[in-house]
Amino acid sequence: MGEVIVITSGKGGVGKTTTTANIGTGLASLNKKVVLVDTDIGLRNLDVVMGLENRIVYDIVDVVTGNCKLRQALIKDRRFDGFYLLPAAQTKDKNSVSEDQMRDLCNQLQQEFDYVIIDCPAGIEQGFKNAIAGAEKAIVVTTPEVSAVRDADRIIGLLEAAEIRDPLLIINRLRPHMVKRGDMMGIDDMIDILAIELLGVIPDDETIVISTNRGEPAVLDKDSLAGQAYLNTTRRITGENVPLLNLEVDGLIFGKLKKMIGIK
Amino acid sequence: MLEFLTRIFNKDNNTSKNLAKERLRLVLVHDRANISPQMLEDLKNDLIKVISNYMEIDVEALEVNLDSSDNTVALVANIPVKKMKRSLKENEEQIS
Numbered sequence: 243m244g245e246v247i248v249i250t251s252g253k254g255g256v257g258k259t260t261t262t263a264n265i266g267t268g269l270a271s272l273n274k275k276v277v278l279v280d281t282d283i284g285l286r287n288l289d290v291v292m293g294l295e296n297r298i299v300y301d302i303v304d305v306v307t308g309n310c311k312l313r314q315a316l317i318k319d320r321r322f323d324g325f326y327l328l329p330a331a332q333t334k335d336k337n338s339v340s341e342d343q344m345r346d347l348c349n350q351l352q353q354e355f356d357y358v359i360i361d362c363p364a365g366i367e368q369g370f371k372n373a374i375a376g377a378e379k380a381i382v383v384t385t386p387e388v389s390a391v392r393d394a395d396r397i398i399g400l401l402e403a404a405e406i407r408d409p410l411l412i413i414n415r416l417r418p419h420m421v422k423r424g425d426m427m428g429i430d431d432m433i434d435i436l437a438i439e440l441l442g443v444i445p446d447d448e449t450i451v452i453s454t455n456r457g458e459p460a461v462l463d464k465d466s467l468a469g470q471a472y473l474n475t476t477r478r479i480t481g482e483n484v485p486l487l488n489l490e491v492d493g494l495i496f497g498k499l500k501k502m503i504g505i506k
Numbered sequence: 507m508l509e510f511l512t513r514i515f516n517k518d519n520n521t522s523k524n525l526a527k528e529r530l531r532l533v534l535v536h537d538r539a540n541i542s543p544q545m546l547e548d549l550k551n552d553l554i555k556v557i558s559n560y561m562e563i564d565v566e567a568l569e570v571n572l573d574s575s576d577n578t579v580a581l582v583a584n585i586p587v588k589k590m591k592r593s594l595k596e597n598e599e600q601i602s
Contacts, residue, residue, distance in 0.1 A: 388526050395534050424521030431527050
């Protein structure tokens, strides 16, 4: 029986889809059987981030309405064995799937895969409820901004109300030099406020934009700092104890970081 | 330049990070408490019930509010007392 993990945030644009793509790809690169499920019906994006947009025939709504078999809708990612994407529907809306249908779908998928990673839509309405319906664990993605943290806090409350206990936190787009200057909340500040366990910290990094342009998750790029941070985060999901990347501005990797973040 | 200097001298208090953190802390107290008027009303009624065991209070004039000032959020209750109950007095006599 595999694990069903939902990646959520409340606020849009904080990097849920990027995180789903990178963690999923990371897990697959560690020889796990992984399926990514895009539940953002109407605003499908995980397919383009993964570079699989040209291969979609059926989608999640086709599956739950019995229009096709689950197998037919799963798109094989050729980069790794046992790595699949179940795309969202683009022309339907979020009410095309019910919470019960999602629970059934997750049950089926977890029979076959080690990890079922669900990309949740922004917001707290039906799409969110569907996305978390079949999930056992949750990863909350936030960025060091007041709006994103506030929404993350709300989401944590809603997850608890739905009895998804102990969500884990990913802090995305951290800019160490801004933290150092006192112009951005740091890791400790955010853990202090949200009071949940930290899973990973992803630095703000241009390589994410480039990898998304290409449809190749940054986690596969050894030269990408964010990619390395995603790989470490992925390893922690599998139970490995991996220390946080050194993002100290005055640390050894200062030069590299400067280059990565693009400070002159 | 001036901004740079103020930053150096107020390193720990005036940074935008601390401002963000402080604002968040306050807004989250409200978000989490999610005090609806109904909930506040229920709380008020429960308070009346409990306090009435010990003293007679002016129910009409009773006020209960969630108050946020500089950096704290407090439950502020203003409860006018009309009369103390005799049993309380007896207790006091026993003690002295």
